[in-house]
Amino acid sequence: xxxxxxxxxxxxxxxxxxxxxxxxxxxxxxxxxxxxxxxxxxxxxxxxxxxxxxxxxxxxxxxxxxxxxxxxxxxxxxxxxxxxxxxxxxxxxxxxxxxxxxxxxxxxxxxxxxx
Amino acid sequence: xxxxxxxxxxxxxxxxxxxxxxxxxxxxxxxxxxxxxxxxxxxxxxxxxxxxxxxxxxxxxxxxxxxxxxxxxxxxxxxxxxxxxxxxxxxxxxxxxxxxxxxxxxxxxxxxxxx
Numbered sequence: 001x002x003x004x005x006x007x008x009x010x011x012x013x014x015x016x017x018x019x020x021x022x023x024x025x026x027x028x029x030x031x032x033x034x035x036x037x038x039x040x041x042x043x044x045x046x047x048x049x050x051x052x053x054x055x056x057x058x059x060x061x062x063x064x065x066x067x068x069x070x071x072x073x074x075x076x077x078x079x080x081x082x083x084x085x086x087x088x089x090x091x092x093x094x095x096x097x098x099x100x101x102x103x104x105x106x107x108x109x110x111x112x113x114x115x
Numbered sequence: 116x117x118x119x120x121x122x123x124x125x126x127x128x129x130x131x132x133x134x135x136x137x138x139x140x141x142x143x144x145x146x147x148x149x150x151x152x153x154x155x156x157x158x159x160x161x162x163x164x165x166x167x168x169x170x171x172x173x174x175x176x177x178x179x180x181x182x183x184x185x186x187x188x189x190x191x192x193x194x195x196x197x198x199x200x201x202x203x204x205x206x207x208x209x210x211x212x213x214x215x216x217x218x219x220x221x222x223x224x225x226x227x228x229x230x
Contacts, residue, residue: 004157033215045205045221052216091157095215101146101165102173103207103219105157 002027004092006106013082013113020067021077021109023092029053032096034075035103036066039089048090051075082113117142121206121222128196129230136191136225138206145211147189148173148219149181152203161204164189196229203227 003026013019025034036048051059051066059066067076079086092106119140128134140147148163150173160173164183178200180192189208193200203226207219 031215033217035218037221043203043224043226045207045224047218047220050216050218093158095217095219101148101163101209102160103148103150103158105159107155107157 002029002094002096002104004094004104004106006092006109008109009107010110010112013079013111015084015113015115016081018078018080019082019111021079021090021092021111023075023077023106025073025075025092025094027073027094027096029096032094034066034068035093035095036064036075036077037091037093038086039091039108041088045091049077079111084113084115087111087113117220119206119208119220119222121204121225123225124223125226127228127230130197131195134193134196134227136193136204136206136227138189138191138222139187140189140206140208140220141187142208142210142220143186144208144220145186146217147183147206147208149179149189149191150205150207151175152205152224158205161191196227198229201227201229 005024032053034051038046049061049064065078089108091108093103149161150158152158162181164170206222209217211217
């Protein structure tokens, strides 16, 4: 069965430091997409970054990069130069093609950035 | 502004009183879906729609109904709400169906409490 695992319930990082949030996935499909979303305390879900299963380069979006290791089935999010506003829940998700287009979510990691 | 709009943001109701949560997107997206978010469980898909008049069950459809009469609207109906439906609900849309690289765009969420 398809599954996303985020093993870090909470993480702390000091402002301006980099932090890595872990995500592993399980799927038997060859074609899939991996996403990271940010959920601040206000509750909305904000799309951060996408990595396709056939992409050879790691995705980057500003301070966010995705460390994609296909053989290990991991898709870790790296946030560089953390800011106080990065404090939030972060969800890793996987989207498979086919009939459901379902996005399967992990349970999330709560990141707290301190001064 | 491109967005997914859900209403209401907060709703408190009593067991058995029918309610509807509205969802509208202005991006001409084909695909729409509903998720619920519960602590420790991440987000789980309730229903989805690949296009007008095409809907199907997600992982947790019991107690919910949906309809897709127009491309832009995808209301979630609880015919007889029960306390176990107390949750944070998200409507989401994406441009295409059947692809893995199309991120979901989420509404701001509806926090429902059923007493």
